Amino acid sequence: MDPRNGVPVGDAVVVGGGLAGMLAVGALLDHVDTVTVVERDRYPAEPVFRKGVPQSRHLHVFLTGGQHALEALLPGALAELEAAGARRLEAPRDFLTRAPSGWNRRYHEGRHSMVSCTRPVFDATVRARVLADAAKSRTRVAVLEGSEAVGLLGGADRVTGLRVRSRDAGRAERELPADLVVDASGRGSRTPRWLAELGRRPPREEVVDAGIAYTTQMFRPAAPLDAGVAVQARPDCPRGAVWCPVEDGNWLLTLAGVRGHHPPTDPAGVLDFVASLDEPHLRDHVRADEAVAPAYGFRDTSNRRRRYEAPGGVPDGLVVVSDAACTFNPIYGQGMSVAAMSARALRDVVSIGDLQAPGFAAAAQTATARAGDTAWLTAVGADRPYAAADRTTPPGLPERLRTWYFDRLVARAAIDRTVGAAFRDITFLTATPNRLLSPAVALRTLLLPRRPGLAGPPIHQRSTVG
Numbered sequence: 001m002d003p004r005n006g007v008p009v010g011d012a013v014v015v016g017g018g019l020a021g022m023l024a025v026g027a028l029l030d031h032v033d034t035v036t037v038v039e040r041d042r043y044p045a046e047p048v049f050r051k052g053v054p055q056s057r058h059l060h061v062f063l064t065g066g067q068h069a070l071e072a073l074l075p076g077a078l079a080e081l082e083a084a085g086a087r088r089l090e091a092p093r094d095f096l097t098r099a100p101s102g103w104n105r106r107y108h109e110g111r112h113s114m115v116s117c118t119r120p121v122f123d124a125t126v127r128a129r130v131l132a133d134a135a136k137s138r139t140r141v142a143v144l145e146g147s148e149a150v151g152l153l154g155g156a157d158r159v160t161g162l163r164v165r166s167r168d169a170g171r172a173e174r175e176l177p178a179d180l181v182v183d184a185s186g187r188g189s190r191t192p193r194w195l196a197e198l199g200r201r202p203p204r205e206e207v208v209d210a211g212i213a214y215t216t217q218m219f220r221p222a223a224p225l226d227a228g229v230a231v232q233a234r235p236d237c238p239r240g241a242v243w244c245p246v247e248d249g250n251w252l253l254t255l256a257g258v259r260g261h262h263p264p265t266d267p268a269g270v271l272d273f274v275a276s277l278d279e280p281h282l283r284d285h286v287r288a289d290e291a292v293a294p295a296y297g298f299r300d301t302s303n304r305r306r307r308y309e310a311p312g313g314v315p316d317g318l319v320v321v322s323d324a325a326c327t328f329n330p331i332y333g334q335g336m337s338v339a340a341m342s343a344r345a346l347r348d349v350v351s352i353g354d355l356q357a358p359g360f361a362a363a364a365q366t367a368t369a370r371a372g373d374t375a376w377l378t379a380v381g382a383d384r385p386y387a388a389a390d391r392t393t394p395p396g397l398p399e400r401l402r403t404w405y406f407d408r409l410v411a412r413a414a415i416d417r418t419v420g421a422a423f424r425d426i427t428f429l430t431a432t433p434n435r436l437l438s439p440a441v442a443l444r445t446l447l448l449p450r451r452p453g454l455a456g457p458p459i460h461q462r463s464t465v466g
C-alpha cells in the first residue's frame with residue numbers, strides 16, 4: 001500500500017499455498033496490487049490429505065493466541081471452522097491432563113481453549129475464506145497450483161522475483177517478477193540454498209532436538225466422551241499421549257516418545273504403547289474404540305529456528321514466515337498459531353510500510369519472527385533437558401535453576417488456579433514468559449509446599465466438549 005494515499009502498490013509472490021501461505025495472502029489483501037501464490041500440489045476437491053503437508057495426518061490443535069490473531073485477520077473464521085466441524089475444548093475443563101506431578105484439577109476458567117479438527121479441514125476452511133475475501137478486495141490474487149518454486153531472482157542485496165517450474169509434462173520454467181517474495185513453503189524451505197546461489201550468506205540456524213517421534217491414529221469412540229486426555233511425559237516414563245476429538249465424531253490418538261521410546265505404528269504396538277503409560281482410563285477407551293485409519297509416524301520434530309531476523313538476515317524483497325523460518329516440537333501445538341500471529345504481524349507492517357522501500361523486508365521479518373518468540377522460548381526451554389541428555393558437559397547453574405523453577409511451577413500449575421492461569425497464558429500464547437515471574441506466581445511457586453496433583457483423572461465432572 002502506498003502509505004501516502006492508501007492505494008495498493010506493488011506485486012507480491014507467496015511460495016507455498018498451505019496455511020501460512022494463505023494467511024500471508026490474507027495479510028496482504030488491499031495493501032498490494034497483486035499476489036501470486038505458487039503451490040507445488042494441486043488442491044484436492046475435498047479436504048483430504050495431500051503430499052505437500054505430510055504432518056497433516058497428525059493431531060493439530062489451535063491455541064488461544066492463534067485464535068485471536070486469526071480473528072483479527074479474518075473476522076468470523078473461527079465460526080467457519082466450527083461450522084466445518086471443528087471442536088472447541090476449553091482448558092482446563094475439557095481436557096484431563098496428567099502432568100508429571102499428577103492429574104490437573106478440572107474447572108471452568110474461561111480464559112483459554114483449543115480448536116481441534118483435522119488439518120485438511122482447517123486448511124481448506126482458511127483457504128476458502130481467504131480466496132473469498134480476495135475476490136472482494138482491491139488485490140488481484142492468482143493461485144498457480146502444480147507449480148514449484150525453484151529459485152529466487154535478483155542479487156545478493158535485493159530479491160526481484162521467483163523462478164517457478166510447472167509440475168506438468170514438459171516442466172516449463174518461468175520467471176515471476178515481484179517486489180516482495182514471501183517464503184511460506186514450510187519445513188522443507190529451500191531459501192538458505194537459494195540465498196547462497198545469490199551470493200548471500202544463509203541464516204544462522206539454531207536446533208534443539210529432544211529426539212521425539214510421533215504416531216497418530218484416528219478412532220471412532222464406542223461411547224460418548226466429554227473430555228480430551230493428555231498424558232505428559234515424565235522423567236521415569238518419557239512417553240506421552242493426547243486423545244482429542246476432531247470433526248465427524250472421530251478422535252485422534254497421538255503418541256509421542258523420546259529416543260528409545262519412539263511409538264510404533266502397528267496396531268498391537270499402538271495398544272501396548274498406550275498400556276505402558278499406566279493410564280487405565282485412556283487404555284480402556286482406545287481398546288474399545290474402532291480404529292478408522294492406519295497409524296502414521298513422524299520423526300522430524302526438532303525445534304529449528306533460522307535467524308532471518310538477525311541484522312542482514314534477509315535481502316530487500318524477501319520475507320520468510322512460519323515453518324520455513326521456525327519449526328517447534330509439535331507436542332506443544334504451536335506452529336499454526338504462530339503462523340496466524342506472524343500473518344497478523346505482516347499485515348500490521350504492510351499496512352503502514354511501503355513494500356518497495358529499502359528495509360521493508362527486514363522490518364517485516366523482525367515483526368513476524370517476534371510473533372514466534374514466546375513459542376520458541378517455551379518449547380526450547382522445556383526441551384533443552386531432553387535435548388541435552390547425551391551431552392558431555394553437565395548443565396550450568398543458570399540452566400539448573402531454570403529447570404528447578406519450571407518443574408515446581410508446572411507441579412503447582414496442576415493444583416493452583418493462579419499459577420495454572422499464568423501457565424496457560426504462556427502455553428496458549430497470549431502472554432510472554434515474563435508472566436511466570438510476576439510476584440503472585442513466583443511467590444506461590446517458591447513458597448507454597450510442593451504437592452502432588454490428583455491421584456486419578458477427574459472424569460466425573462461435567463464438561464461440554466464442542
Ligand SMILES: Cc1cc2nc3c(=O)[nH]c(=O)nc-3n(C[C@H](O)[C@H](O)[C@H](O)COP(=O)(O)OP(=O)(O)OC[C@H]3O[C@@H](n4cnc5c(N)ncnc54)[C@H](O)[C@@H]3O)c2cc1C
Binds near residue numbers: 301
Ligand atoms: C507431527 C506434527 C504435529 C503438529 N501438530 C501441531 C498442532 O497440534 N498445532 C499446531 O499449531 N501446529 C502443529 N504442528 C505444526 C504445523 O504443522 C506447522 O506449523 C504448519 O503446518 C506450518 O504451516 P506452513 O504453511 O508454514 O507449512 P505447511 O503447512 O507445511 O505448508 C507448506 C506448503 O508449501 C508447499 N510447498 C513446499 N515447497 C514448495 C515449493 N518449492 N514450491 C511451491 N510450493 C511449495 C507445500 O505443498 C505446502 O502446501 C505440527 C507439526 C508436526 C510435524
